[in-house]
Amino acid sequence: MTDILRLQTLRYALHTNASTFTGTPGSLFPLQITDDGASFLPRQRTPIERPLKSLGGRRYPHIRGAQDTADVSVALEMKGVNSNTGAAVATWETKLEQGYLLQSLFGTAAPATTGAAPTIAAAGHTPATGVVAFTAAANVQNGAVIAFSTASGLQIGRVETGGGAATTSVTLQHPYSGAPVNASTVYRLAVYDVSDSVTGHIHAFFAAEGEDWRRDYFGCAPMSMNIAVPNTGLVTMSSVFSPTTWSDVAEANPAYADPTAGNPLVNDGAIFRLDGVEFLLRNASITYNCATAMRETSSRTNGKLGGVCGTGDGKSFMIEGELYLGDASTVLPEAIDNGSYTAGAPQLVSMLGSDVAAGQISTSREVALQVGTEIGGCMYALLPSADFRATMQAGGAFPVVKFQAVGTGALPATLAVG
Numbered sequence: 001m002t003d004i005l006r007l008q009t010l011r012y013a014l015h016t017n018a019s020t021f022t023g024t025p026g027s028l029f030p031l032q033i034t035d036d037g038a039s040f041l042p043r044q045r046t047p048i049e050r051p052l053k054s055l056g057g058r059r060y061p062h063i064r065g066a067q068d069t070a071d072v073s074v075a076l077e078m079k080g081v082n083s084n085t086g087a088a089v090a091t092w093e094t095k096l097e098q099g100y101l102l103q104s105l106f107g108t109a110a111p112a113t114t115g116a117a118p119t120i121a122a123a124g125h126t127p128a129t130g131v132v133a134f135t136a137a138a139n140v141q142n143g144a145v146i147a148f149s150t151a152s153g154l155q156i157g158r159v160e161t162g163g164g165a166a167t168t169s170v171t172l173q174h175p176y177s178g179a180p181v182n183a184s185t186v187y188r189l190a191v192y193d194v195s196d197s198v199t200g201h202i203h204a205f206f207a208a209e210g211e212d213w214r215r216d217y218f219g220c221a222p223m224s225m226n227i228a229v230p231n232t233g234l235v236t237m238s239s240v241f242s243p244t245t246w247s248d249v250a251e252a253n254p255a256y257a258d259p260t261a262g263n264p265l266v267n268d269g270a271i272f273r274l275d276g277v278e279f280l281l282r283n284a285s286i287t288y289n290c291a292t293a294m295r296e297t298s299s300r301t302n303g304k305l306g307g308v309c310g311t312g313d314g315k316s317f318m319i320e321g322e323l324y325l326g327d328a329s330t331v332l333p334e335a336i337d338n339g340s341y342t343a344g345a346p347q348l349v350s351m352l353g354s355d356v357a358a359g360q361i362s363t364s365r366e367v368a369l370q371v372g373t374e375i376g377g378c379m380y381a382l383l384p385s386a387d388f389r390a391t392m393q394a395g396g397a398f399p400v401v402k403f404q405a406v407g408t409g410a411l412p413a414t415l416a417v418g
Contacts, residue, residue, distance in 0.1 A: 003211040007037035009254055010074075011207045014100050018200035021219030021244045021306040025205050030259045031097065034236060035075045040208035042215055043068040043246065066302040069243045072206060072217060074101065078227060078235040080262030080377040081418055084187055086117025092190035096417060097261035099190070100204070101239055105222045105290060106415070107198035107309060110190035115139035118167075118186035120148055125180050130157060130172035132180060137166040145189040145380055145416035146170075152178030155271075156189070156370045156380040158414055173382060174276040174368055187375050189418035193411060194288070194317050199310040201290070204241050207249070214251045219244030221294060221307030227286040227379075229321075229371055235265035235379065242294060244306050263377035271370040272321070274388075277345040278333045282400075284321035284369065286381055286415075291315050317413035319367055319381060322400040325392075335401050351390040351401060362387060367405040372418075380416040385409040 010033055013025035048063040082095040092110035093099030103109045118140060124133030132148065140146060142163035147156045157172030204220040220241035228236045272281035293311040294304045309315065325348065326334035335348050346365065349355040353362060365388040372378030386405040393402045407413035 005036050005038075007033065007040060007208060007210055009207075009209045009256075010037060010040065011254070012100065013205050014104055014202045015205055015219065016202075018202050021203055023218070024207075024216065028205075028207055029097075029100065030257050031074065031076060032259055033075050034077060035073075037208060039070070039072040040206065040215065040217070041210070042213050042248070043070075067246055069245065069302055069304070071223060071240050071242045072220065073238060073240050075236065075238045077264040078237040078379065079259075079264050080372065080375070080379070081190060082260050082262050082376070084189075084262065084375050084418055086185045086187040088112070088114045088116075089188070089190075095260060095262075096190060097259035098237060098239075101222075102190075102192050102415070102417075104201055104204050104241075105225050105239060105288065106192040107195060107201040108192075110192055111141075111143075113139070113144070113188045117188075118146075120180045120182055120184045120186060121168075122182045124169055127176050127178065130160070130175050131169060132157075132172065132176075132186075133169040134167060134186065135183065137168065138186070139165055140167045140170055140186070140188070143191070143193070145191050145414065145418075146172075147187040147189060147375060147378060147380075147418050149181040149184045150176065150178030151181070153269075154373050154375070154378065156378065156416070156418070157368075158380075158382050158416075173384060174273055174366060177271075177278070187418055189378075189380065189416040191414060191416045194315055194407060194413040196310055196314050196412065199308050201309045203244070203306055206241070207252070209251055209253075212251070214249045215246050216249045217241075217243040217246045219306045221292050222290050222309065223292050223307075224290060225288045229267055229270065229284040229286070229369070231282050232267055235267055235371055242292065242307060244304060245301055263374070265372045265377050265379055267371050268373060271368075273366075273368040274323075275346055275366050279335065280324045280333055281321050281369075282324075284319065286369070287316075287318045287320070288413075288415075289316045315412065317383065317407045317415075318404055319369055319383060319386075320402075320404045322393075322395055322402050325399050325401060348401065351388065351403070352392070362389075364388070364408060365405065375418055378418045380414075380418070382414045382416075383407040384411050384414075
């Protein structure tokens, strides 16, 4: 019977360490892709042309060259953490469908959490300054990302100060909304930080199987990731990896297995903060580039052996989107041209840079984006110090402030999944 274009299974795992680019890992984890998986189809050996000359002007057959090792693309639903109770988690990656992809992309695993889940205290909170109080000693370290319920719904933030082995209150990186719900659980999230100093990322392995074929891709260097955040609807994640080599392998015909994961992330009211102030956001996305260069060598098959991240201009983590322009209020938190509905909120002239003279260094801004309203299906991205660029554009019926925020400084960006 004629095959149809259907990827029967796509499984993956990470190689042993950052200097391993061959061999099949022992345990493979299933992926549920959202496209046809065309980049994983069986490949040719790259043709080498033979421009030989002859009296009759005849042509000659080409020579088979190295394997075609073009990038593979993995398109997924963005999913949350499976069974996140706020308690200790030793290995986050096994609770996330995309967990090991994120580990490869960011260069390190999400830090383990220890101890029982913290709970919210009856008093001691200051939402305007990001202070959250706990009922008793809790193990919430600085740099952790926590989620908790308030009168305004689920709030997520990164712990900036106050964390430790016997924490009773912490200060988050930015303000949050609503009074925390007394005695409710504080959830820790899987945290992935962009680190410019980490250049040797562990590479991925993929086993792709169709109806009558299987190809295994080895030493797949992490290249980039994009997370699309619709104004409402399903959040998706697409990542790109570059193989070192591949092999024609006998079909395994594995039984169907769902990936271990939480719920798909659905945007039904994201929270966007610029310098701690909420704004109306639309058409948002997150783009992360590992700045990977493949290690070219004449001493290995296909002329390369894995890749090195953070090359050239370095890694880049960007949040972009559009903000509305208007009179602004707490109900309609829009960008305004002059003045501010909230003290310290960025004004349009400041975003555009039209309030300063040429030669001035642009003001760094803090950018935070929360998507998802429930644990097991939420995400948080933070740029503590971002190079913020904005332009005014016509956005259909409205003028909009289109911006790009790229992480800078010692901690360019944090991505957390809960």
